[in-house]
Amino acid sequence: DIQLTQSPSFLSASVGDRVTITCRASQGISSYLAWYQQKPGKAPKLLIYAASTLQSGVPSRFSGSGSGTEFTLTISSLQPEDFATYYCQQLNRYLPLTFGGGTKVAIK
Amino acid sequence: QVQLQESGPGLAKPSETLSLTCAVSGSSISSESYYWGWIRQPPGKGLEWIGSIYYTGSTNYNPSLKSRVTITLDTSKNQVSLKLSSVTAADTAVYYCARHLHMGANTVLDYWGQGTLVTVSS
Numbered sequence: 001d002i003q004l005t006q007s008p009s010f011l012s013a014s015v016g017d018r019v020t021i022t023c024r025a026s027q028g029i030s031s032y033l034a035w036y037q038q039k040p041g042k043a044p045k046l047l048i049y050a051a052s053t054l055q056s057g058v059p060s061r062f063s064g065s066g067s068g069t070e071f072t073l074t075i076s077s078l079q080p081e082d083f084a085t086y087y088c089q090q091l092n093r094y095l096p097l098t099f100g101g102g103t104k105v106a107i108k
Numbered sequence: 109q110v111q112l113q114e115s116g117p118g119l120a121k122p123s124e125t126l127s128l129t130c131a132v133s134g135s136s137i138s139s140e141s142y143y144w145g146w147i148r149q150p151p152g153k154g155l156e157w158i159g160s161i162y163y164t165g166s167t168n169y170n171p172s173l174k175s176r177v178t179i180t181l182d183t184s185k186n187q188v189s190l191k192l193s194s195v196t197a198a199d200t201a202v203y204y205c206a207r208h209l210h211m212g213a214n215t216v217l218d219y220w221g222q223g224t225l226v227t228v229s230s
Contacts, residue, residue, distance in 0.1 A: 094213065097170075098157065
């Protein structure tokens with residue numbers, strides 16, 4: 001299975017900050033990566049797929065980049081509703097789907 | 109709009125079989141465009157993919173759970189079911205069903221149910 005390692009596991013930031021989360025894959029996965037946002041007590045919500053494609057309805061302050069083994073999720077200007085936990089997921093349908101361990105974004 | 113709703117007992121006894129159902133509305137489980145599957149999340153922990161099923165009945169399971177998992181479809185009710193046998197406390201989790209959208213070799217989980225907590229305890 002492909003292992004995904006997210007860093008940091010926790011970060012505190014202020015409204016308006018630029019935030020970057022990294023996801024590293026144990027082997028190359030091309031652009032087969034998605035990002036999800038999860039708020040307490042809620043199901044994850046798809047933000048980005050194919051490493052950089054924004055899901056319909058997701059604000060443009062969210063962006064994704066990377067390929068191979070290193071990927072990033074960037075929030076250009078953190079908003080109050082963005083405080084949540086973020087997960088990366090490898091998308092290759094021919095392999096078991098796996099998730100990163102999560103990054104909790106908290107208010108500073 | 110697409111909605112998924114999980115249901116089932118919130119409590120299971122060790123060594124027994126956990127059974128959950130996911131009722132789907134706004135999307136047909138008989139569509140060629142989607143797989144349907146399950147993901148779980150132990151309290152305070154991360155996400156684990158359990159497996160998925162296609163309208164043909166073809167399944168894919170997480171190798172770590174494969175020996176204990178069965179996912180089936182009921183097309184007459186537009187429902188997806190999960191059975192997990194020989195459960196232990198380690199299977200205590202919120203269980204989510206999700207629509208798996210295939211785009212080429214990619215599989216994204218674009219719609220999720222609200223999740224249902226299953227506790228394994230005697």
